[in-house]
Amino acid sequence: MSVFLLPFEITKDLERSISRFWWNSKTNDNMSIHWMSWDRLSRHKSAGGMGFRDFRDFNLAMHGKQAWRFITNPNSLATRLYKARYFPNNSFMEANIGNNPSFVRRSIWEAKQVISAGMRWKIGSGNAVDIIGQPWLLDDNNPFITSDIRGLKNHKVSALMVDNQREWDEEILRDMFNDRDQQCIRRIRPNVNENDDVMYWGEEATGQYTVRSTDFYKLRRVFGGKSTSIA
Template identity: 25%
Template sequence: MAAKRSKGGLGFKDLQLFNKALLAKQVWKLITQPNLLVSKVLKEKYYPKLSVFNSKVPQNASWIWRSLSGGCQLKLVSELIRNNRWNRALIFKTFNHQDAARILTIPISVTRIEGSYYWAHNQNGQYTVQSGYKAWVKKKEMEISGRRDEAGTSLDGTISQIWRSLWEQNVSQKMKIFIWKCLHRGLPVREVIYSRTRQGTPICAGCGANEETIEHMLLQCHKVKEIWEMAPVKWDGIEHLSNCFTKWWSAIHEAQIWKARNNREFNHKEKEPFKIIEKALKEWTEFEEANKWKDAGNSTLETEEQQRADQEQMECHTGLLLKIHTHQSKDQPTVGIGISATDYMGQLQAVWALTERTS
């Protein structure tokens, strides 16, 4: 559940790794702020003459120190030096060839000045809980990836595409979570329960002939086949896909089949196939209607904006542009007023001319 969605998880934080990142933050304070009261107290009690990273956890250590010791995993530059020389073998083993060559060009100080602490996973070198958590997650992913490489698998790209396709499906979130459980063998069918607990029987209660796997429960059982034959989903060839769940997840009927199975398993009630299909279609129709209302709401706003723009344009088209010009005579006590009206095309519609006497 803590893995990324693209890697088959749900995107939740890994609480164990997050706790380690929080503990490491406290250790970072101990080494970068030695003048704090808590730093002085812990140093005096647990590592008075050593570094915090070389300290041991005594049997009578407090719960706080036992917890902090879990965040004291740190790599030091001094580990790469032997007899005032770079340990070439260890450097080339730890870093890639290009970085290792650059490290070997760095001169080693002979003054033995006390070094400073730098967090490599943050640009400013300062440790943060966020960067620490990301580093822990990356390390865990690399370990998992290494085990896959040792097993000889190379399906990361295909698996990522499968999960992306799942989350992009135009179905309800409840259906996506149901499919997610199926892909992780998370549905408590009889075969899964028996393989984990060795209790009960793995045989399907519906047909009594085969083990109740997820594929059998959703596709292969003869009671389920009756449902699929009545469903408005193409039946031909679906039995050939029964061993590859990732290829037939798009139908919404699986959730209703699962509900009917649970009703039979725990309430001992059989549900007619047409009732299951009717319920599945009803759920799908409700989802479609909800999407239509959502789309209709968006389209209504767009329509209102378009109508408003058309109305403004129409008002401009039906309106007239009035121009007024006045002129006063210097020789006579009169003033002339001229008014012209044109449409949006600039065509003259009307003209008025007035002469008024001024006092």
């Protein structure tokens, strides 16, 4: 499950086998009583369920770990091989699926939305982060800029700072951004001790992606309540 995205029907068969074990009180299937729906059983215990994992979401979360390694370990052999083959001119998150991708490539590519749900940027110099389209604001619900500013497309966060200083240019903030974005930006204190911007996983205190920390119910919202599938 950490290498291949299992076909949708296989994950459902696994769930049916588990559910039959919990539902059936006798060997005769016709005599079983479904005391609670599988959707309810698979909810987290804090939400009134039994904490059983949705296998499809779990499968995607495991591929998210592979995708996270591509993002955070650009010098690893696997990342360099995949980059040379599938995204030589941009990053993993920016790339399309590519021409004639392998099944492993397609499986990991499906996890892009999983990563998008929890990845965040910690601002240092601001030279590596685009103002528009990247998650760098301190807002759990929406870490993206919402102001409609076409002139700032492809510009870096460093352009919003006073020259040679790690302070926001208040004049630019007032002229370019709506009130919500201004407040979010002002809450950020660029790290004066770090020249590089750092990618971190917002769902874990350590900043590192873990399958355990992935919110499977958030994944269902990301995919509109429907799991993706590769036949």
